[in-house]
Amino acid sequence: MPIFKPFYRSPVFFLGPAMLLASTFFVSVPAFSQEEILDPAAAQIATQVTAPEDAPILTLIKSGTIEGVKLLDKKDVLRFYQEYQGKFLWVREGRFSSDSKKLFALIRDSYTHGLNPENYQRTILSQMIDSKFSDEIEASKAELLMTNAVIHYGADISGMRISAKLVEADMGSWSKGVAAYSLLNVISRSDDPARVLSLLAPQDGEYESLRKELKNILDQYAENAKSDLAPIALSGLIRQGQSSPVVAQIRERLGVNVGENAQIYDEKLVEAVTKFQIDHGLKADGVIGPRTVQSLNEGPRDHLIKVLANLERRRWVRRPMPGRYVEVNIPAMWLRAVDNSRVEFEMPVIVGRKKRPTMSFVDEIVGIRFNPSWYVPDTIKKEDYLPALKKDPQALSEKGIAFRIKAEDGSGMVTVPPEEIDWESMSERDLKSIQMVQGPGAANALGVIRVLMPNRYDIYLHDTNTPSLFKKDDRAQSSGCVRLAEPRRIANFILGDNKHWSEDRLDSYLKAGKTREIPASHPLPVYLFYYTIWKDADGKLVYGQDIYALDKTLVNLLKNNGQIDFPML
Template sequence: MKTFPKLLIVLIVIITFSCNKSGKDTIILKKLVKKEIAELTISIDSNTVSNFYQAYPKLVSYQAEVLKLYKKQGSKQLWLDNKGLVEFGNTLFNKYRGLADEGLKANFPYDSIVNQIFDRISNNKLSQIDTDLMITNLYFYYASKVYHGVDEKTTTSLEWLLPRKKLNYQVFSDSIFHNSAINDSKKNKMFSQYYKLREVLKQYREIEKNGGWKAIEVSDDFKNFKLGDSAVGIAQIRERLFVTGEIKENTKSAVCDTVLISAVKNYELHHGKTPKNIILPEHIKEMNVPVSDRIKTIIVNMERCRWIDPKLEKDKEFIEVNIPEFKLYVIRDGEISFISPVVVGKAMTKTVIFSGMMQFIVFSPYWVIPQSIINQEIKPGMAKDKNYLAKKQLEWNNGQVRQLPGKNNSLGLVKFLFPNSNNIYLHDTPAKSLFERENRAFSHGCVRVAKPKELAVELLKGDPSWTPERIDKAMHAGKEKWYTLKKKVPVYIGYFTAWVDRNGNMNFYDDVYQRDESLIKLLTDE
């Protein structure tokens, strides 16, 4: 907070005209008078803070942090001086009023009272103490909503088990009050994806303001558009893609040319679809999703970004899996070093959103079958066929059922372990055909990797004794072999239905577990 002058210089110049006895005018100039006015000091202690929350109980969740802040600032006001509100207070209010830019609603519990404080025309009926405290609570409200998001209890109920970012209000306050600014100009307080989505939100809000995009109309028996076809719908597709930038110039042509096919393929690529040389009904359906729905999706994923500690991006090496994208990435030194398609859990056996530390690679693994699968699949199979275990290459082992190593093993030829209570891990699979599908939610919860050998090679680059040839041999040995990584690798399994990639392209993915709706309802109804 800025320091303001302690002295107010009052210049009093009184010129008195009078006539003396000689009839001459005389000018009497009084001396300059300096008048010292003490800096405004309002005492705000634990009693005044407590009284405030009795009057405004909807803000009581901020009480402890508010009291800490005032004690740290000398138990005096933060937002008022001799001239009234300090300029930084107005900056805060403007940021609050601009919460829509952050994908949030401006719904401070005492919004009308705050408006009166900053409205120079209306009368602020609060005392100076309550005025200062109300602005401080507005500050904590803003910081909480923008930099922290919904509380951890709520995110846990939404089955988000990735570690939550901890917002240290005192450290945050120090930087804010020291710089008299609430802008995150260095963009380092949040997960980097947040800032990218925020920019896209502006673009889509502008599109919405200009009327959005028109629905593409095709007949009920529409099959496809291909190169050379001519139809009104083709011109509509061209216009639709022009709005979001897939086509740089709208020629309004109704003929399906190579420019349009290329643009549609690019659109498909960034909407979780396999690019094709024809335009299908599902592509039209995707393009007809209203801009208002896309905005909701962006807002939902901005909120998810609030929960992630930006420090995780600083790890030298880590693995990330985005469930709706059906993709796995290895990030090393801030760059993508490896990508693989994945299969994730189906709706009834969802892959858990959580993190772990990869510690082991197991070549030619056994598969110890979970009790749920034994009950649902193995026991019914055994009841129908006494040779069921042998046919499935299963055996009893210490009271458990396990599948023998080999090419038919459900875990494939290698698995990657990051020990966790959810019993989730990465592994190969003999069911390679599933990777050709666009929607790849088929597993019992674990993550199946399309390129398991390549992932093993990537993770073992630091160990020259494990050449690609040795890895391949171990995978086909038919005998289980464990390797302990020299350094554990963080694994983050997340859930993002909107994502801006490193090339600046906006990507939307199907909400495979139907998680967006409950979150957008939480954000818009609160």
């Protein structure tokens, strides 16, 4: 089936010679040829005949507003209707066509995606959807109101609606939405415009499950999503056999019989807590701690916020995704390797702590560095190491970190003893100029394997010299990079297509102890997502934790901008 590729607002970028991840999104439209898929010029209207400049519809477009509604992408819309000879897409014989009514149904139900139908002229269109228009001026107004709704909906359903900077996401990694001119051109040649528009939304199972979850929340709680349950307050941990008044609250919350020994954490309640932990992406150890209590305290409104935030983020992803890639879900603290669009394996990871979060972005893996050196990032130099060095210039000696400064003759960097550096009067600029380097070895902070993925944030995947952190429930412990539980496995996945690659070769590189870079014969994309709801191995939705408190920020921004409108919020 031919696939049409509409062109997005954001610039094209490449993720390797074999995979073009442009700022585009594929839409199935059977009428298009392969040439039209690949050639932007072929997506233009075939005829070069333009409409008269005094055509009523063109005059209305130039005015910029219709019935008090500001027209979006006015230049693109004007260009389209000029090339379309001033003809109508939506109005036939003085009425909205059946295709228009199908489109209006999508707009009316856009709230099921977490959108606000009023942004797409729901009220005004509902008043005229069955009307007979008295003259060409009125028909032109109706035509342009529907066009405005379609291009606004198309952009919103296929990309970001707010600034990436406001939600700590990378601006260049995510879709900005389908462009108006491209969308109108596709629709003008389609026999099913509603299908074109509906296919701009993500088509994956996770997205549809989130839509169903949104509907369930709205149906169940109507306008009141506030929890009537008293919040559980706990400091410390509760283990099986221990007693606490909090235990009685947890029994009630999980529907476990209270009985005479309500405050004793017995085996039956441990089973219920363990299941709850599994369902919420927590360490399933049956120990009641802060993260378990945090999830227990979440009510319907909290779940609504999570669902809306995750629907939003899933629309940011440029599609189609490639068949082979690596993805990290930051809040879930796992990595998945995907091949032929199927998960090959999953592993735990350690991500950035709240004060040093792991950025959400898309990048390209180009190879592996074995036995890497570690160049200490500026943040760690400033916040962690400088205070220690002021107290004791030898504070980092056990870590084997060397200090390098620029040679006075400009010949390069020279190593100097730490006691010869004036740490007390160190300026931030001077500190940045000093290289702190930890050579390869067992103590190296990167372990013995680093994934090469150049990016502006200096965030990458790597091994670790502190594997004990993987035993923690809360694995948001790094300074921003992603530490791997099974670095050899991911190295084999990345280099597996290289000629003569094998486990023996990997072992030989590690045993040599020397730094060596091996480029991947087929570079592959890596996605660092921020999804606080995901599916487990059984396909069940898991309500995870918002480790950087970004969900509420995102939803509040959308709400304040009028981009969502739910009484429950």
